[in-house]
Amino acid sequence: MSTAGSDPVDPRVIRELWETICERAAHPSESSYTSRLLRDKKGIDRVLEKVGEESTEFIIAVKNGVPERTTEEAADLFFHMLVALRAADVGLEEVIRELERRRK
Secondary structure, three states: OOOOOOOOOOOHHHHHHHHHHHHHHHOOOOOOHHHHHHOOOOOHHHHHHHHHHHHHHHHHHHHHOOHHHHHHHHHHHHHHHHHHHHHOOOOHHHHHHHHHHHOO
């Protein structure tokens, strides 16, 4: 089991993911899962369904104590939360500013 925070990571990956999600929203492509999700006929409800599904899968993975699965589900949840933010027209910067505001 790895220790949280033991491996250095590149925070640019989050910015790049956000930029890709925004690009897919602005320039949809049928081959893009993100574009299809954002343009689903159910609208925001479909995106929120995915956030709910991924939240449940994440909870189960944590509860079952399976680190690899927890990592995968956390990534899925994080991705779908970013898509939901974009669908709600809330910027990643706004969330980061709120986290900074709450930092002690």
